[in-house]
Amino acid sequence: MTAFLTRLFGRLPVGYLQLTHNRGRLLAALAGVAFANVLVFVQLGLAGAMAESVAIPYRLFKPDLLLVSPAESEVLSDAATLPRQRLYQAMVHPDIKGGTSIYMARATWISGRNASSSIQFFGLAPDATPFFQDALAAPLVSLSLPDTALVDTLTRFVDMQSYAKAHPEAPVPFEFQNRQLGAVGTVSIGGGFGGDGVFLVSDQTFFRLFPKRSSATPSHILLALAPGADPTRVAAELARAFPPDTVRIRTVTQATGQEIRHQMTKRPTGLVFAFGVLIGVIVGIVIAYQVLSADVADHVREYATFKAMGFRQRFFVSIILEEAIILAAIGFWPGLAFSHLFYTTLASLTNIPIFMTPERAVAVFFGTIIACSVSGLLAMRKLAAAEPAELF
Amino acid sequence: MTDAAISVSGLDHFFGEGEARKQALFEVNLEVARGSLTILMGPSGSGKTTLLTLMGCLRAVQAGSIRLLDRELSSSDESLRIDMRRRLGFIFQAHNLHDSLTARQNVMMGLQVHGRGDPTRQALAVDHVLQRLGLGERLDYLPANLSGGQKQRVAIARALVSNPDIIFADEPTAALDAVSGLAAVQLFKDLGRARGTTTVMVTHDPRILDLADRVVTLEDGRIVNSRHAPV
Numbered sequence: 001m002t003a004f005l006t007r008l009f010g011r012l013p014v015g016y017l018q019l020t021h022n023r024g025r026l027l028a029a030l031a032g033v034a035f036a037n038v039l040v041f042v043q044l045g046l047a048g049a050m051a052e053s054v055a056i057p058y059r060l061f062k063p064d065l066l067l068v069s070p071a072e073s074e075v076l077s078d079a080a081t082l083p084r085q086r087l088y089q090a091m092v093h094p095d096i097k098g099g100t101s102i103y104m105a106r107a108t109w110i111s112g113r114n115a116s117s118s119i120q121f122f123g124l125a126p127d128a129t130p131f132f133q134d135a136l137a138a139p140l141v142s143l144s145l146p147d148t149a150l151v152d153t154l155t156r157f158v159d160m161q162s163y164a165k166a167h168p169e170a171p172v173p174f175e176f177q178n179r180q181l182g183a184v185g186t187v188s189i190g191g192g193f194g195g196d197g198v199f200l201v202s203d204q205t206f207f208r209l210f211p212k213r214s215s216a217t218p219s220h221i222l223l224a225l226a227p228g229a230d231p232t233r234v235a236a237e238l239a240r241a242f243p244p245d246t247v248r249i250r251t252v253t254q255a256t257g258q259e260i261r262h263q264m265t266k267r268p269t270g271l272v273f274a275f276g277v278l279i280g281v282i283v284g285i286v287i288a289y290q291v292l293s294a295d296v297a298d299h300v301r302e303y304a305t306f307k308a309m310g311f312r313q314r315f316f317v318s319i320i321l322e323e324a325i326i327l328a329a330i331g332f333w334p335g336l337a338f339s340h341l342f343y344t345t346l347a348s349l350t351n352i353p354i355f356m357t358p359e360r361a362v363a364v365f366f367g368t369i370i371a372c373s374v375s376g377l378l379a380m381r382k383l384a385a386a387e388p389a390e391l392f
Numbered sequence: 393m394t395d396a397a398i399s400v401s402g403l404d405h406f407f408g409e410g411e412a413r414k415q416a417l418f419e420v421n422l423e424v425a426r427g428s429l430t431i432l433m434g435p436s437g438s439g440k441t442t443l444l445t446l447m448g449c450l451r452a453v454q455a456g457s458i459r460l461l462d463r464e465l466s467s468s469d470e471s472l473r474i475d476m477r478r479r480l481g482f483i484f485q486a487h488n489l490h491d492s493l494t495a496r497q498n499v500m501m502g503l504q505v506h507g508r509g510d511p512t513r514q515a516l517a518v519d520h521v522l523q524r525l526g527l528g529e530r531l532d533y534l535p536a537n538l539s540g541g542q543k544q545r546v547a548i549a550r551a552l553v554s555n556p557d558i559i560f561a562d563e564p565t566a567a568l569d570a571v572s573g574l575a576a577v578q579l580f581k582d583l584g585r586a587r588g589t590t591t592v593m594v595t596h597d598p599r600i601l602d603l604a605d606r607v608v609t610l611e612d613g614r615i616v617n618s619r620h621a622p623v
Contacts, residue, residue: 010508012497014490021492305488308450309550310478310505389450391484 015322018295029291030331033368036284037335038342040364041356043276045343049354050269051260053192056353058256060122060132060189060200065235066255067221070248074262076255077104077120077194081217086247090221090238095229100128101218103203105210106195109176111158117196119155119176123206123213131222136200139185142168143202149176151183154190154351155197177209190351193269281371288327288375292320296382301391308388316383324376328368335368336361396459397558397590398424398447403456405442405613416442417613420456427584429577429591429603434610440594441562443610447592448480448560449473461557478505481551483561487543489535495522495546496531502553521549524579526572540567548576552583559583561593570599577603 005013019026057076067090069082087099103123110116126144129137139150148171153160163183166172171182181201189198207213225234235249250258264270296303303316336356343354405417417439424430432440445451447458449465452473458465460476468476481502489498499518503509522531525545535543544567551559559580565573577600583589584605593604601607609617 006511011504012493012500014493014501017492017497018490299490301486301488302490305482305484305490306501306505308448308477308482309502310474310480312474389445391450391482391486391488 009318009322013322015319016326018299018319019323019326022295025291025294029287029327030334032287032291033284033327033331033372034333034335034338036280036287036371037332037364037368038338039280039283040277040367041335041339041360042342043273043280044360044364045339045346045354045356047264047270047273047277048357048360049352050193050263050273052353053190053194054260054263055256056189056192057120057122057198058252058259060136061222061252062131062133062224064131064225064252065223065231065238066250066252067223067238068219068248068250068255070245074266075194075259076220077106079104079219081219082221082247084216084218084221086242087218087221087223089241090223093234093238093241095226095234097224097226098130099221099223100125100131101203101215102220102222103206103210103213103215104219105206105213107177107209109155109158109197111174115157117155117157118191118194119152120191120195120198121206121209122198122200123203123210124200126202128222131224136187139187140200142184143200143205145171145182145184146202147179147205147208148182148184148201149205150185150187150200152190152197152199153186153188156191156351157196160186179209181205190353192352193263281367284368284371285375285378288324288372289378291327292323292376292379293382295323296320296379297385300382300386303383303386304388304391307386308391317377317380320376320380320383321373324372325369328365328372332365332368336364395425396423397426397428397461398422398592399457399459400443400447401457403443403446403453403458405439405446405451405454415613417446420610420613420615422608422615422618424590424592425605426590427588428605429581429584429593430606430608431601431604432592432594432608432610433596437612438610439613440610442613444560444562444592444594448482449476478554479557481554481556481559483544483548483551483559483564485563485566487535487540487547487567489543489546489550491535494532494534495527495538495542495549498535498546499549499553502550506554517553518549521553522546525549525576541569541572544568545572545576548579552579555587556589559589559591559593561591561595563595563597564593565595565597565600573597573599574603 002013005016067086069080071080072078084101087101090096091099105121107119108116109119126140129140132140151163163172163186166183166185168184171184173180173182187200191197225231231251238249340356343356347354400420400422403417403420406413406415408414420443434440446453453466461479463476496518499522503514522528525548527542527545530538530542548564565576568576580591581603606620608615
């Protein structure tokens, strides 16, 4: 390794030799950097899981226009209702090919003794298959049967094994709020951070489950555009056609992005994750700084000797950065491994969509290098104590 | 180019500020000939180390003049002093070897201060100077595995490996036995004859006074005696 680094740097790898000379300190430093990496990965993983769990329900829809009441429009599941009349008004527009209403409500499912799950219900028209992802087309049609549901295999706190074979020909019965329902199929959505699972039912079944809800006031309206129509233009024209401030019109992609931003910047959980990342970065910088500054302090006389010999400041900067980058590059891998283990364990325990992405791993790797380099540059201040005239 | 490697005239130096300001050197005048071996002597606090650090470009000149290898230091900035230090070799009483570098690597640093070079030639030069100082069997030893004398010889090798124009040494033989000490000083003498390398050395070692071309004695910041060796 020394020979390789010597060829790479064009000089002796003094930083590497210093780091590896004191094995105990090196191991402690690597453990510290790995720990900071785990902190950052955990927070980023949770934040990513939140964004993913926000995006998954939107992926049920094909990406045309989404109409929602402006009163509570940021979060899909919290949407206030809007008049179904808007659907009919929108259909007048020549570029609107079709539309459908979506009804949403949350309820607790007592699935057994001491077992309850918060379920998000979507009430959909079974014949509205063009508005939903292709994989849902056939299962949606089966919801035409009264009191049937597509149940979420990722529902928390329920053993969903028994629902795996649910089929329209052989519904799996279950009780919900004193109603007997039949699972005729499954979806894999997950409850994310707001609930424990998602069930899809027909709009008619939805109204039986939630008798206070009316077909005249859906939660959302989905609009399909004619081929080639510009969603932005159509949205603007629709907005002008509706009474002011009564409808918010966005593409599904826009709505997804806005809800993710809302969850990350306005909701406490998103802010907690952001602070967690910040704390992880600070912990990493402090640990790397402690190691590097202690290393400089231990070698002040040697550095002063190098100064006396005529080495310039950039040489010392290169040594400290060499140490910082080595710490970051080696400490990253155990951090990555532990984080991957954490993600896998958490995903299996909670069914939240937490997983390592290459983009996140690369970002944290370079972030670690930058953080350790910042620590190294801070530790450089200790070099001022290396005064060559004091050596005599 | 003059015959003097170092020319000091009217040199004053002060430490501290305000009422704590203390003068360490008073009107020092000194010429050191190229290729000579000059020994600075004097009691503790006499100013010999201050003079050595000023001539070695480790401190800025406050008052008076020092010409070093035909460059005036009195108006020099830190960048020029660093450039000049690359032409000098320093041997400190404490060896100051890097504990994580082997003997060979420590000496190699004396070459790498000059930038990238031919690695093979650099390695040969390092091995040669270490062998010359009797450390051929200890090339890959860390300082922790070397005796005090061996460490000091590595430090001497580090100072000599880049063929400096001037060597500044502070008690370089203090950690060496009589034979090794004399051999080291004899090496400085040989370098003076062969390459014109000038050596300025602070020492209290009476065994090597006879090898000096000149012995300069300081007391209270002033040169009180300067005698040349008999021709």
